[in-house]
Amino acid sequence: MATSNASSKLMSVIENAGADRRRKEDGDNHPELRVSSSSHLLLLSPSPISFIAFLISGILADALFLELVILLYLASEHLVVDSALKESLILEFTYCISGLHSITVGVTQLKFKDMSRNAKVKVDNGGLPRDPIDSHLVDKGRGVGSTDGVFLKKGPWTSTEDAILIDYVKKHGEGNWNSVQKNSGLTRCGKSCRLRWANHLRPNLKKGAFSVEEERLIHELHAKMGNKWARMAALLPGRTDNEIKNYWNTRIKRRQRAGLPPYPVEQCEQAVAAEGQQNPSLHEINTGDLGFLPNGSFHIPDVVFDSLKASQGFLPFIPDLDEVSASSLLMDSLEQTQFGSQMSCMLNCRRGLISQCSSFGGNSEDLFSSLHPYDDSTGKEIMQSVGHSFSFDQDPAGKNHLPPFDVQGGHSFSNGNSSTSRPTALKLELPSLQCSEAELNSRWITSASPQNLLESVDRLIRSPPRSLQVESKYISPPNNGLLESLVYEATQSSAKNHSSDKNSNSFAPTPGDMGGSSLDFCGAEFDEYGDPISPFGHSATSIFNDYTPVSGSGSSLDNQPYADTFPVLSLKEEPFNQFQSPEREQETPAKSIYTWPDALLASSDWFGQPSGPFIGETPTSDSMAFVTGHDLSGDKGTAEA
DNA sequence: AAAAGCAGCAACCGCATCACC
C-alpha cells in the first residue's frame, strides 16, 4: 500500500465519494449520519489490517462517504501515503463533518455541539461562501469585507481555512501575512491570518486552563507590567497575549463583582516580603517584631505606594505618588471607603503575616500604636477615620486574636462591597447562618490557612453562586489596569457614601452586601463550586459531561461498558492542530484537550492496542468521543446495531 | 421547556511602532 499507485487509488476513492456526498448534500442536508457498526467494531479493535479490511468492505458495501473518509484518515496514519493525500483526507474529513449534527458509529452517537464555531461558515477552498449561512453574512454585509474588489471573509475560521493557513506557513514560514491571501487563496486579511496563526495554529501552543503556577506568574507579571499582554505572553511559553488578556479580564470582572482586589493577598505578601528585603524596618514587622519602628513614617503605606508605583503608568489621574506623603495618602485614601477597603487589603498583606505570629496578642489599637512610634493616636485616627468599630476585636481574654486591621474591618471599610478576602472566606466556611461571631473568629483562626481560604475565595469568585453575583454598583472605568479601577471605584464609592448613610458604617453587612450575601451559603454549598479554571478543579463529571453515548439497543455490545475498549479522544474547542507538540500531551487536560486527529496522530499505539491518549485511568462509558470540539452529550436516539 | 442572564472566548478594530523607500 505504500506505493504511489495505492495513493492514487485512495485519492480516487476520496474524490468519487466526495462528489457523491456533495451530490447528496445538494438535495438533502444530512444533519445526522449513521455509520455502520463495522466502524464501531473497527474502533474496538483497531489495527492496520482491520483498517484495510474494513476499508475494502466499506468500499464494496458502498459505505457513506464520511465513513470512508474516517477509515481512510485513520488508515493513512498507518499507510505510507504522500502528504498531499493526507492533506486531502484532512480537508475532506473536516468538510464532510462540518455540516453534521451527529454521527452514529455503531451504538454510539457522536453528537456535535461545538462544531458551530468552525463549521458555521463553510467555505469551499477558502473562497466565497457557498452555503446559506455565508450568503446570509454577505447579504448583511457582515462577515466579509472588501479590499480592492476582493471580498475578505471575517468571523470564525473554518477548519479548511486553518488547514490552508497551516499549509501556507509550512511552506513559506511566518510573516508576510498579506501575501497569504494572494498566494493561498484564503480570503482573509493578513492581520486575521497572523492572529489566527499566533493564537491558535502555531506549534507548541498550550490550550486549556491556566495552571496554578501560570496564574501566579500572571499575577506577578501584571503587578509589574500592567496590561502588557504580549510581554507577559513572552514569559509564558505556549500562551498567547489574547489568552492572558481574556483570563485577566474575566478574572478582574469576577473580583470586581465581589469587591475584591485584583491581586491575591499572597501576592501582596510576596510584595511585602520583597519590600521587606529592601526596607529592613518593614521586614521587622513582617517577621513578627511589632515593636517600635526605627525613625520614619508609616511603612505600611510605603508598601502600598510601591504597589501603586508599579502600576503608576496606568493611573493617569493619580499624581506622582512620590509627591504624595505617605500619611496623607493613607488618610485620604482611607477616607474613601472603597479604596480604603483596597488599602485594607494591601495592609492585610501585613495582617496575614502578622496574624501568623503567635506572639502577637494585642488588639487593633495595639497594632496601630505599634505602627506609629510617635503618636499612639494615629492608629485610632485611622480606625476612626474609616468608621471602624473596635468592639468586635475586643476580646478581654485575648483568645480570639483577630488580626488587626482586618477583617470584619474589611467590611467596615466597604460601603457595601466586601473588600478583603478573609471575611468572605470566613463566611464561606460557615455551615449556616447560626454561627456566632466568636465561632466565626475561631473558625477563621483555626480552620484554614489564609492562603487556603484565599484560594477558596478565588474559587468562589470564579463560580459564584447566583446569590453572590452582586453587580457592581459602579460604572466600570476604562479597563486599563485594575488599580485604576480601584481608584475609580474608590471615588465612586466615596461619592456614594456621601449620599447614603446606610452603607457607610458597621460590621453588620447590609442585605445587599457581599458580606451579607456571603452569609447565605455554607461550606457544603461552597464545596460545590469547583474551580473551573484549575486543572484540578474539574471533576471527572465535568470532563466527561460533555458527551454521552447513546444507550445501547440491547445487544451484548451495548451493555458492555466501554471502559476497557474505547480510547478517550475527547473534545477540543478548536480545529485540530497538526503541529501539536509532544509536551502538550503531557499536560493535565483541564478541559478538552485532545482533538481526535491529534490524538490519533500522537497515538500510534492506538492501532495496535488501545493505549492512546486516555483521559483518566478508567474511561467510562461516556468516553467514546472522537470528533473534535464536540459535545456528545446528546443522549438521543437508539443505537443501531 | 423556554427565556434570560452570564461567562468565556475568538476575532475584530484602531492605533502605535518599525522598516523600507
Add this chain to the structure above:
DNA sequence: GGGTGATGCGGTTGCTGCTTT
C-alpha cells in the same frame, strides 16, 4: 524627514454555550 506598508499590541465586541429562573 516624510510616506507607505507590514506588523504588533491592547481594547473592545459579538457569538456561543452554560446556568439559572
